[in-house]
Amino acid sequence: MDEAKALTIAGSDSSAGAGVQADLKTFSALGVYGSTVLTCVTAQNTLGVYLVEPLEPRLVEMQYKAVLEDPGFDAVKTGLLPSKPIVELVVRELKKLDKPIVVDPVYIAGTGFKLSSEEAYETLVRGLIPIATVVTPNVNEASKITGIRVETVEDAEEAARRISSLGVELVVVKGGHLKGAPVDVILHRGRMLKLRGTRVEGSFHGAGCCFSAAIAAMLAKGLKPLEAVKEAKRFIETAIAHHHKVGSGIKPVNPMARLFMEAEKWSIVENVRQAIRLLEAEPKVSRLIPEVASNLVMALSYARSPSEVVGIPGRIVKVSGGVKAVMEPVYGASRHVARTVLTAMRFDPEVRAGMNIKMDERILETCIRLGFKVSGYDRRLEPPEVKAKEGLSTSWGAEQAIKAAGGTVPDVIYHRGDWGKEPMITVLGRDAIDVVHKVLKIVEALQREPFVE
Template sequence: MIPRVLTVAGSDSGGGAGIQADLKTMLALGVHGMSVLTAVTAQNSLGVQGAWELPVAAVRAQYRSVVDDIGVQAVKTGMLSSAELVEAVAELITGTDAPAVVDPVGVSKHGDPLLAASALDAVRTKLLPAATVATPNLDEVTQLTGVRVRSEADLRRAAAAVLEYGPRWVLIKGGHLTDADQAVDLLTDGCAEHVLRAPRLDNRHTHGTGCTLASAIACGLAKGRSVPEAVTAAKEYVTGAIAAGFALGAGIGPVDHGWALGRATT
């Protein structure tokens, strides 16, 4: 049977991030994608103009509907804007026999807040302990732990701070570092360390990068890959998607989720 991956995240009406990016990634990587919608956003290439959270009961019902009938081989979480939602989703994934990739979304690409300050403690104490892999970017590391990463040398300290909250593995995404000509990420479980490097690409159209990476990792885990194998393959996929990112609207365009599939010509 085709591997099945469930994303629990918000909708991006512009199609570059969130549920839309997750499902595109899953299609491109050969798994069956399913979704639990947590919020609706009015969003485009310029930013987030509005966000409306769904009731916890609706999120629970979507999750149970999918998992109890279809089943999942991996779960990915994205935008969970309130403490109530974070706690409910953490409980759901803890009770599911499948690896969970937690993308602790705090702000959008444009700097718009997507996580209430009151929800931070729930992320630390409920959601991160349920994660097989947590994938914070540098801003999210600071938001969650207070650790500021200014150079590659700080990545190990950041990873240790996140691991204190209980995820099995953490991937510290160093794409926001400005002192290197490479995009450097650190994957570790506190014992083994894997440094992943890719060229820093001169392309501003990177909307959806974090959602895409977390979803790609979930796809690899659903196929039975180890965490290091899944993360390495996901990094390669995202690097290609960033290279092919394209202009859309007047602001920051999305990465190209279908870059490896080719484009039909007419």
């Protein structure tokens, strides 16, 4: 069976956050071979767009015909089409196709720079949208196309109807800029649907390009338009949530995030396994195991929930002659320690692992003598709304301790307990092995002085 292939007809982004660069990353991440037809070269970065230079239509045409001849494509998407002659060329050529066409009607950059001429955009609306399978305007583009101001879901529904009347099979009015919760409005062959999303705080570069490219990739793989849009929605939410943290301006989305996370998963499990072996090889670690037992966790670099943190089901318990992990490490096996680590990662993404150990004053003093950075919080000050919801206590406490340390994540976070709550120390580090090395240092230091169980 031939490999699925997709084509992007769009501009080049020198910062690689959008345009054909983002499209190719998206195609690759979704297992689709990508080809390109460049329409223009832009000078831009995360701070803004400085120049858009359209290519000669003849060069655009020759690129397209070359790719059409070989290797070919199963679906095509269009992005930035900066001039009327280029739009007319693209319409003329794509009209000859019997393949899915995705139109991302790019008009203005997120920084406000006008990317396409007025006459080019009018030609796109009159000529390209009517032959599209899917068109993916954001609220600003939907407003430009329809002439109505799109601010609410109801406005988006009306815009979708008007765009659909141009002849396109499926319209997605993207709701990232709508007031309130982000809701994508879909009109597919007369049926109106809403896809609700999760808002990620901030502004992001390349989301529209990656979303439309993901739809094209799914269509190339044989999905129907509505299913392709739903899959692309899931894909882009991950790319936004795990955006790149580069540049001084608008952050680029990360279309490779899912691949990185999959590749990283097994290496983290192995790191925790190795760390457990180190713990089990030192019998005196049992002195540090609290009444509720211990857990050792490590998070994916992109982790946002406990399901993306490796832990030990059943925890680490005392046994005759030492300690033992009850089961093999898996994802989602910790709540409390995992939430402490997830909170620490918000302040320092390099701190991705932790282990809870017994809290008493002698152990705490030993941590300080070893030169560990130590910070604590008072569980008695926990707000009622935090106490009322399971799982919030450790996140709240970790944040208090980190803020008390000046915003720097300490090596050790502790609390002295509360009514019905055991006092606890959590040792933090870059990975599980780093955490265990710190725990073993504590054990070694305690061996040099009397210790009372």
